[in-house]
Amino acid sequence: MKCPLCTIREADKKNTHYFTDKIIRSCLNLDGGNERETGFYFDLSNDSAFVEFNFQRETSIKKLEETLGREATEEEIEQAKKIPFSVDYIFCTQCEATFTEIEDGFIDNILPKLRGAEISENEELDFKEIRIIRLFFFIQIWRTAVCEQAFKLSPEVFEKLRLIILNHAKVSDEELKEFPLSITYLETLGGEKEYTSNFVGFTSDRKPNLAILNDFVIQFYESIDDVKFFDFYDLNNAQFKKFANYNEEEFKVRIMHNVERKAFLKEMIRKEKVKHTLSFYRNSFRELWFRMFGVNPPTLITEQYIYFICNQEDDVLSHTRENIIKLTQEFMMKKLQ
Template sequence: MTCALCKNREADKKNTHFLTDGIIRSCLNLDGSKEREKGFYFDLSNDNAFIEFNFQRGTSVDKLKSSLGRDVTDEEIEKAKSIPFSVDNVFCSVCESYFTEIETKFISEILPSFRNADLTGKDRINLTDIKTVRLFFYIQVWRTAVCDDTLKISADVAENLRLIILNHSTVNANELSHYPIAITYLQTTGDEAEYTTNYVGFTNDRNPNLIIMNDFVIQFYENPDTVKFFNFYGLTTEQNYKELINFSEQQFVVNIFQNSNRKQLLKDFITTDRVKLTIQYYVDSFEELWLKLFGVYPPVQTTQEYLKALTGGDEFNVLKYTKENIMEITVKFIQIKIN
């Protein structure tokens, strides 16, 4: 297989993180540490009602049971053998060194302005090193689009980003700045374990393409004509979103989302995008099953009773179920109703 970046050498590199490991690792680890293979995460882009819960090989079984509220399945244990947000044999070792060069410069020179910095009361930071910042976030967008079908960008944009990254040593800031991009930093205060409350994932069901990678959120637009306001849980407002989109900029602006707002965003995100949609999925499935069994849709009261049996009074419980759990609860509920 030929390397996706240089399109010349053999893709011989194993375990290439398409979302930078040094950024997401503290989110995936149980205690927020920088150790590898001790974390778990959710697939934000999964359109199935059954949450794709994933964990890494070193994760504590007790912690998993506590988080899930159930035993870990054999399928999940098998999946744990893979390393999240990484791929094998997509890039070559030489091109991997290009990625490392870009990532190292960002982490050493830009990241300290955010992590462990006092951002209290700040609503934005202006960065002068446009090249380092844009290259870093471009590799997140491009590698994700190459490595995961969930995030899609047009062929022309993908090819242009490839050439920019491949020629990163000679490209200048002006050549980099014609893609609108907005970056938000989610201020994460407290001890290191607080990073585990953040998310890692991406979605293409909104305009723009959006990537959440721990304490950074990327909003990438393919061209200026597609730029418009969309409400992502208060990340930006109709009044300020244009100011926070970087396009042919002289300085690169980063939106600062204060810690209290971050917590509310994460709560709203998981409630709206997962709990409510999952519950609606279960309701629809239950009503279709009832129709097939009895020839009519269930009375509203019956559906409400089913939801109560499903959630136990706490809607967040629906995130813990496997398909087998749902089948057991549904069969038991129907048996009780017909006996």
């Protein structure tokens, strides 16, 4: 296939990270360090009611099993052969060099002013390096749209971003600043290991297009008309328009401090995953009860079941499919005695 960036050369490059590896690696690794492929991560999508645990090829199996409280399954071991947020033979070697040039500019010039810097007193930071910042976050958004079917851009915007990235050395300021772009930096204190409490992923059902890359949250708008308040677990506040950079003189980055970051991440995982998981359990239990007795279970029985399998809300996310089946059997046996 042809590389989608240049549309000319064959896609010959293996292991292209569509989320920049140097940004997300500390989030995915066991100790927050930079060693490759030594971590595990969680699928927070709503396709399944069960948290899917994925781990990388060099992950300590002992550490993994301590975290999961069980042995790794064959499916998980197979999944470990894959590299997260990475694709093979989608882009060409020359275009990969373009990505690397943009990434290196951001990592060398912008990242040190945020990660590990003294920013606890700042609510925002203003940057003159607009080109570096915009290009870096554009490649995250555009590559994700290429590599993830669920992450969509309109064809017109997709093509404009492609041309901006391809011609990044000579693209005009007007073209570069056309799309409103909001970046929140999640201050992460407590040492390298604390980065593992952050997330990596994206939403596929919201406006704006949103992606979380460890300690960065990207909100990309396709037009100025799309800049409206976006309620995403207190990520945004009353000043949201101030941080939707558009035809800006300096690029504003909002700082979400460490305490706020923890609250934001906790609320996100609780509402996004727990809500859907509990709904799934309730519906599955009702179906089971109906098949056995021909009537829907009383609400009291359903809630007793939910309490039995997870008497604390956080416990919802610790269950495997096999564990839920076992607990459900135990509950039904108690009711049939």
